[in-house]
Amino acid sequence: MATGSNRKTKQRDALVSVLERAERPLSVAELLEAASKRIEGLGVATVYRAVGALLDDGRIDAVEIPGEPTRYERSDKGHHHHFQCEKCDRVFDIAGCLDNLRKLVPPKFRVKQHSVMLYGVCATCSR
Ligand SMILES: [Zn+2]
Ligand SMILES: [Zn+2]
Structure with a gap:
């Protein structure tokens, strides 16, 4: 075989x-x-x-x-998030992360993980 x-x-x-x-x-x-x-x-x-x-x-x-x-x-891309185009449905990588996520939660809350998804229109579709 x-x-x-x-x-x-x-x-x-x-x-x-x-x-x-x-x-x-x-x-x-x-x-x-x-x-x-x-x-x-x-x-x-x-x-x-x-x-x-x-x-x-x-x-x-x-x-x-x-x-x-x-x-x-x-799987080797490192920490990043995604953007989905609402016109063509394609999903793109966005580099980096949001700053100060910890500041969004009340005192003594501990953030362990997060997910961020952005939606909008990609460069090709906004032409
Ligand atoms: Zn698009
Ligand atoms: Zn992140």
Whole structure:
């Protein structure tokens, strides 16, 4: 089964490199569209399986957005947040974080984690 697993490895590497080139989180549908140009005969079930394996390996992270299909991104990006365009639905990375989150909570509350999601219109759609 060496050729089978070899093909799987190739498919996974191709999906990771698609995510690297995209520089923004992609849904399974977006991944499939982008990767099928490079991998012949790629189907949605294969993408789901590869995404599951890449999550298990820690090579990619899931980006959960309420009411939206999960997006996936490389796991080595460091702390950042996301922006979703309300016209094209694409999700983009935004660098950095908000300052002084601790000041938003009452005294003696401890903030342990946070999530920040910005919504608006991307540069392409605002033209
Ligand atoms: Zn847009
Ligand atoms: Zn943050």
